[in-house]
Amino acid sequence: MRVRFPDDLPYAIDLDRSARCAVVHITGPLDMTTSLILRIVLEPLWDAVDEGCLILDLTAMTFCDSTGVAALIEAFKESREHGTQILLAAASSSLLRMLHTMGLIALFETHSTLEEALAASERA
Incomplete structure (x- = not known):
C-alpha cells in the first residue's frame, strides 16, 4: 500500500507497506523545520510495523543537521x-561521517541503496 502525503509538506514522504515493513522516502532537508514532521509521520507507523522493519530511504535527502540527527535517534x-528493525538506505557520506563522529553509527543498519535495504529486511 502506498500513501502519499500532501504536497504542502516541507518534504515528501511516501510510505510503502508490505507485510511488516515500511519504507519512508525522505525528500529535501531533514532539519529544524522538518524533523518534527518526520516524528509525526512515523508515530502511526510503529504499531503497523511492530516487530517488523522500518527503512528510511535517504536517497533524495538533501541536508541533515543536528535536529535531523536527533529525529533519527x-x-x-x-x-x-x-x-x-530500523535501516538507513542511501545515506549521504556527510550524514555517515556525522554519525561516525558522534559515535552513533552503531545504532543504525546502513545500506548503500534502497534495494540493498529491502533485500536485508527480507532476510531478517
Missing part, C-alpha cells in the same frame, strides 16, 4: 521499544 529509540 528518536526513530531508533521508538524502533527498539516496538522491536522494529
Whole structure:
C-alpha cells in the first residue's frame, strides 16, 4: 500500500507497506523545520510495523543537521521499544561521517541503496 502525503509538506514522504515493513522516502532537508514532521509521520507507523522493519530511504535527502540527527535517534529509540528493525538506505557520506563522529553509527543498519535495504529486511 502506498500513501502519499500532501504536497504542502516541507518534504515528501511516501510510505510503502508490505507485510511488516515500511519504507519512508525522505525528500529535501531533514532539519529544524522538518524533523518534527518526520516524528509525526512515523508515530502511526510503529504499531503497523511492530516487530517488523522500518527503512528510511535517504536517497533524495538533501541536508541533515543536528535536529535531523536527533529525529533519527528518536526513530531508533521508538524502533527498539516496538522491536522494529530500523535501516538507513542511501545515506549521504556527510550524514555517515556525522554519525561516525558522534559515535552513533552503531545504532543504525546502513545500506548503500534502497534495494540493498529491502533485500536485508527480507532476510531478517
